[in-house]
Amino acid sequence: MSEDILLDIKRDYVLSRLRDGERIDGRRFDEYRPIEIHTNVISKAEGSALVKIGNTQVVVGIKLQPGEPFADTPDRGVLITNAELVPLASPTFEPGPPDENSVELARVVDRGIRESEAIDLTKLCIEEGSKVWIVFIDIHALDDDGNLMDASALAAIAALLTTTVPAERFGVGEDFPLPVRDLPVSVTSLIVNDHILIDPSRDEVSVGQYFMTITTDQDDNIVAMQKSGSYLLSEEKFYELIDVSIARAREIRQLLKDV
Amino acid sequence: MSEDILLDIKRDYVLSRLRDGERIDGRRFDEYRPIEIHTNVISKAEGSALVKIGNTQVVVGIKLQPGEPFADTPDRGVLITNAELVPLASPTFEPGPPDENSVELARVVDRGIRESEAIDLTKLCIEEGSKVWIVFIDIHALDDDGNLMDASALAAIAALLTTTVPAERFGVGEDFPLPVRDLPVSVTSLIVNDHILIDPSRDEVSVGQYFMTITTDQDDNIVAMQKSGSYLLSEEKFYELIDVSIARAREIRQLLKDV
Amino acid sequence: MSEDILLDIKRDYVLSRLRDGERIDGRRFDEYRPIEIHTNVISKAEGSALVKIGNTQVVVGIKLQPGEPFADTPDRGVLITNAELVPLASPTFEPGPPDENSVELARVVDRGIRESEAIDLTKLCIEEGSKVWIVFIDIHALDDDGNLMDASALAAIAALLTTTVPAERFGVGEDFPLPVRDLPVSVTSLIVNDHILIDPSRDEVSVGQYFMTITTDQDDNIVAMQKSGSYLLSEEKFYELIDVSIARAREIRQLLKDV
């Protein structure tokens, strides 16, 4: 009960500040919280990254192992993305099999990587038709203070950038760096009243889960979009979202260049 | 609560009409509701049928794919029957893995097909010991207004009758019609007081789930029976049930001849 | 509610008798209830035993079948231990997948067998790297009147002692007795106040689940230990437990010699 009241107070506060044209933490509407990218944090993984966006923290680990290709792409590697919203990361996460939120998170991150063709899967064939590399992207949430989506997507591409294909361990040739040829970046906004709040913090989400995620590649193409949440989106806002997402993604992509 | 009261009223009405020797929809005790059989309704399936008995509707789709035979029948195809009582079909069906009712439905339909040897499984061997056709009978309930059992069994055999073995798609020879050599027909009755109500409607089942299903082949042999429901069955009624089930099955089998 | 009161009364009774230096059934503190071992009770199994400790009853059945070895032990058989705390055996057991208690039971029994190297797994290789014997130890509780752990461990080793490897049935040579070369025995105690109660009965456990299981081999080595239950164990008690467990195990091992 007291939780509900707290939520109400937070929402009122966020909304009243918005009426004054301000975000509760003083950020501009199109401003991200501070972003940190730490790579190679897990030496047991073939690649890994810890990303912090404000207080939100996510680890992504990449594992590779030989396996069977899909019947319709016998000469390509296989990409599998999985997200664990473990109960350590938020009082609202429950142990158990992935719920709709973790499934959506994994699938939207997966689409950004897949549709930008960031990984050159044709270079991950070991034996056509029978043996290719399976790339597992495992997203492990640590602290959910809002916008796990962008943190996860960023950690995923950062981890991929540092991944070595462990060919020697499996006796199929020499190790080589995972061929990564694009840098998809997701930008998530909260749409509230007439405002677009980039990189919403958890307190801001107290107004409702009205998200839009737009993922772009290094040529500013849109490669994935996801309206997430029960709300009505106007055409005008949609157009604004495209423009602001492209702009912010360009900046974040610079951070990836240093990885 | 109001649901319970409604159920009580229905039951009283069914029982009072029965005391007058009548069924609530005016049918004779041994009369089926109107039966419709529509085949080839799903072109993606190897065979399919939509069956309506009164307002009850079931779709059955047949899929075939090569797979491993059972160790003790290395030269025979494999038959797998599955029933989904999806929540679309009734307010009492819940999403989730098959419960005891859908398991029973699938197994009784399966027994009718299997024990009548309706499918000549010896013709479904591709490579003895390693590769045979797996025949999937998938029962998909659409509207449960009573007697899903007979509708499902009828849709299953009708769908099988129109099934083509997709040998070309799997590169194992030419397509051929699934060899069907018998026409098992299930007849389900509701036993209430001293009456046998053939093809009970959902409203009639308000008196209790006191079912008997008898499946016969084209030579009037009984090939499957299932007493379903917590009730006591007298010997006399059992004998009556055999006779009436054989008679009704003969008539329904005529409908199948036109498929 | 009345169950809770009953439990309270039992606990008070157990504790008051303990204050007088007595156990409720008159046993010495380090005394087992009567133990019975019946082997070859299930002819369908490759080996089996029914063990009774007082009113507690457990059946263990051993099944063997050829399967793949683990990658890191290509020339050794595989041991799989599973425990079913079926609801028949106790009003507190629920149907469903193994809970933490049955997992713990299976793993502690497994460790005793595995770490004492009771089964010579090197003799269970059929074809190095591809085919070895899988040994399934299935623990099936029948009546839980306390100390299922020791009854299960004892039934497991007794069943193994009578196991024949069914090589003929699988066409891989002649049948031979399972090579068993040690006799691990578990001794479970209840630690309450300053007392160690060997082989606690269910009524005694009303004081709390404060268990210690120590498994020893025929040379009096300790091969497995498990503190089970939320309690604090003093060093002195730990030392006492080791000594008494070795002593009791020696006696129980004599019973196994007659199997």
Add this chain to the structure above:
Amino acid sequence: MNEEKPKLIVDGKRLDGRSFDELRPIKIEAGILKRADGSCYIEMGKNKIVAAVYGPREVHPKHLQDPSKAVIRYRYNMAPFSVEERKRPGPDRRSIEISKVSKEALEPVIMKELFPRSGIDIFVEVLQADAGTRTACLNAASVALIDAGVAMRGIVTAVAVAKVDGQLVLDPMKEEDNYGEADVPFAFLIRSGKIESITLLQMDGRMTAEELKKALELAKKGAMEIYAVQRDAIMRKYRSEEEVE
């Protein structure tokens, strides 16, 4: 359906020497478990089965309670080592169906209305399976219910009839079940020593209507013999309790 079918009847006798209307050896013992409110061990041929009854007892969670009568659960379960090829633990489709029809065979015989809001749980473990486990389980469950003191309208007694090599036979064993032409498990309500009605009836295979009627007569004969053994087991238990007192 299987090709390498052996001859099942030789010189007018069955493979195990039984005549057509002869039961397998049967042994029943009541009250063999301490924790359960009622229990029973049965051997019927090579089948070895333990049944337990808990209740009437509280039902959890509460919304599963029925304010007007007891809720009956029946769980048929096979031990992994009960069959030639190890069975994976947990319910499969076959045991879900058997549990359902077995519960429905007992439910109309239990005086459920005497125990509103409560639950009566019947758990049956097949330790060794031959053929006819569902009928053997019901015979054990009946005795366990009586051992638990649950009020019943009579006793449930079950037996199967098979058709093998064209011949109806009582209480088929494994080979007759595997290679026979049909299998018909029956359960009956027996009251005051007389068969009153059918509580379980399934069938798979192929039989004429005439054969089915003969099968029922054969099953009734077998059921009366099993009933005598059930009755005897209950009496023995009752006597041993009296002796204790």
Add this chain to the structure above:
Amino acid sequence: MNEEKPKLIVDGKRLDGRSFDELRPIKIEAGILKRADGSCYIEMGKNKIVAAVYGPREVHPKHLQDPSKAVIRYRYNMAPFSVEERKRPGPDRRSIEISKVSKEALEPVIMKELFPRSGIDIFVEVLQADAGTRTACLNAASVALIDAGVAMRGIVTAVAVAKVDGQLVLDPMKEEDNYGEADVPFAFLIRSGKIESITLLQMDGRMTAEELKKALELAKKGAMEIYAVQRDAIMRKYRSEEEVE
């Protein structure tokens, strides 16, 4: 991504002869199920889909109730035989995601606050799948909601736009979906005959910002045509009910 990609546009026409801004044939029928409170059958190209609505009705268990509004459930499910390779029954990750975004597309349009503590369940079964099942399902679900008499702020109408061989096309069928460069499913809230806002929006593939804006315009054109068919289906149902009375 697949190599053996066929040419999808030949002589300015699509493989099935449609022009770029042309819908597949569409057929909608309301009220086709007896048990459901509202229902709808749709064919959109080779898609065959049945939608049902139950509610407003009681929510079990109670702790799932919302004291201030109705709880909406949406279950997208594919029949095992609806696709070329048999689909294993039960929800996979794809259908979990589709169910989520579809629920969120309908939720802001349903007047949930009118039905506190109750549940409105929307079940959609794909009997045959081609491409664009999620949009076809939403079109059917909308009509089923209206057929059930659930108060709505308007109607939801959905359609996808794809990019194939560099060209934007309306309502892609299977080949265009498999081999195309991008796929953008839209759903709109239509009120008083006008598109008011976007309720579902996803995208995968590759498009420029300019193309996306054109895709939206194309989708809006398609949606208005589908809306007319939805409206017509509702009117027919309404009229047939009047005739009965």
Add this chain to the structure above:
Amino acid sequence: MNEEKPKLIVDGKRLDGRSFDELRPIKIEAGILKRADGSCYIEMGKNKIVAAVYGPREVHPKHLQDPSKAVIRYRYNMAPFSVEERKRPGPDRRSIEISKVSKEALEPVIMKELFPRSGIDIFVEVLQADAGTRTACLNAASVALIDAGVAMRGIVTAVAVAKVDGQLVLDPMKEEDNYGEADVPFAFLIRSGKIESITLLQMDGRMTAEELKKALELAKKGAMEIYAVQRDAIMRKYRSEEEVE
């Protein structure tokens, strides 16, 4: 049990150069998560572990509440990428057992009776595993509990002792765990700077009674060193909070 066992002790030193009674490098930081009520990060050798504590908080569903004390949950979980061969997400039998004995190691130390009807949840994520994860997790969980302000009777400190090449060694790393003759994880309750009792004790392998007693002494020495690091981490966190104020 494995044949290609390497020599684990060379010239009186362990493979990583440690002496027999030497811990791996250990690093502990408290309060590293925002959402959790208490948290801790630990590195112990190559193990990298995060622990979080939520509570005391409400327990759902209500029937799991205990009217007289807090209900403790402990979830040990390994990230899929924490080990050489990717681990399938979700609990396996090993982590179910570790969760159970770890909960039981902490439960008698937590003052549960101060928080009736509430729940205290301890979640531990292994991000990288070497050997001794269960003991490292307990060390982190202890600090996280104190960081969360949960009232405790003392602190729990855990460490394992192994027998390798016939020699007892403190805090075994991966190779020693894989190829050693025995592994004994201990956890202790430390109060007022002194080891009071054992809260976790497991063992697998082969040891004499004499060796076990020596193992306990060795573990106690290691635990006191770890305790100093735990204490230091808590003090640092406490000081940094004071500075903020």
